[in-house]
Amino acid sequence: MHSILPIYKKEMRSFFTTPMAYIFLVVFALVTGYFFTNTFFLYNQSDMRSLFSIIPLVYLFFIPAVSMGLISREKSLGTIEIITTLPIRERDIVIGKYLAGLSLILIALLTTMIHYFTLINVGTVTDHGAVFTGYLGLALLGGVYTAVGIFASSITENQVVAFIVGIAIVLVFFLMDKLLVFVPASLAGIIQYLSTEFHLSNISRGVIDTRNLIYFGSVIGFFLFMTTRVLESRKWS
């Protein structure tokens, strides 16, 4: 476990010594800011709901972009051979990298709090609890998408492939809830339970149910486990 921290530090340093993190944060703030101010000024709506509903969409493209290089880059550079022959478990490598990717997403999410403070000053936010659970839900959703992204990054040494595979898987989770009408009724319950949207909407409404937390936890765990397995599979190539 001790070796998660050096891996985490290395990845964070790599984000912030290259333009990667800055570009990501700025563009994320611009895109989310645009959607917030749009409704704020045009429709005279001063609530966080429009912002919260747009962020999952922005995630769809941004998170695979952040996580696409986490492992694929090591593979293409050959440094995977260094890192996997150091006395560190594959699991710890994956967790360290995952936490670094997730941290960047959470920092990006934090930048949108500026809109919350704007609204407080305008004096129209009444339900602070809903804002809190809204952010909690988005953080958990970011956790799921990052786990998918690091998995996509582990199966290839090409970052573009990792990006596209990441979007494809994330899109499946995103769309499941929206395609329920096409699914036979017997399957609808299962599909709905698997969709991120279903659990996210519960949390965003202010209901923190352990079932939803377990859902997010197990999807994250599943993809991190798969990533670890993919990393280990090189041994038997």
Added chain:
Amino acid sequence: MIRIENLSKNYGHVQAVKSISFSLGDKEIVGFLGANGAGKSTTLKMITGYLTPTAGNVIVDGKNIIDDSLDIQKQIGYLPELNPLYSEMKVYEYLKFHAEIREIPEEEFKKALQRVVQDCGLQGVVHRTVGNCSKGYKQRIGLAAAMIHDPKILVLDEPVTGLDPNQIVEIRHLIKKLGKEKLVLMSSHILQEIQATVDRIIIIHNGEIVADGTSDELITDAKGMTKLSLEIQGADENEIQDMKAVIPSINITSVQKNDNSILVSIEYANTGDCRKDVFEYAVNNNWTILEMTASKRNLEDIFRNLTQDGDMTHA
């Protein structure tokens, strides 16, 4: 210290390493020599735990690489082929990263940093970005990272590839120095490099060990032939071919006519010296020997002999 037992590795249907076994001692420099694709890197990757053997095992101090890979990896410093590095890091940060994963406390890291900077000649680049360093420096950075925890075993896969002659000499000196206190296992396809650096040579060909010993042992073992080069005046080519009838133990390998002399190459077994016979034969025929040089077969011939269907690369 390391025992390799019937180690095999298959890539699909290709057997890259075929049940090889050998033991390595505490303080020796061992060279793994073979043509490209002979199985050198695959073997080193199994020793370092990057690949799992298809069959067999690697045993280090009673622990084996399949069940206790972390324990073994703690004792090994590994420089992979092509020396991959994180180019966006500073040299200092890169070494620190290795030290942190290897749980070297801050105080000890300072000493370790001093040691590897000194040993690898990294003064002056410690605060530079890895990507901006020259190839020679990068190689030394990779080596420094492999040595940061002062390991008992150093595994170096083609450590001098791509370096200029001066840098090669520097790395060679360093490896020799390290070999006094550690086990250094290095691979190379450059024979001269191996011969100049290591105590013991293991030649691998098509995934099998074809020779194992010091360079002198290999030369003696290989049922050596002596090659005799002659420059003769006053003979013609046909007469020289007749020499074989009188001295049956020789083999005439080439006869080449020059302006006013003939260059002849003869081979005979090390066991029976034929120089006197050749000389007398020349005198009897009234030839003048301008030059006669005997040379034992060298390691290069032996290597080529053992790995004939491989493509030997000279650098």
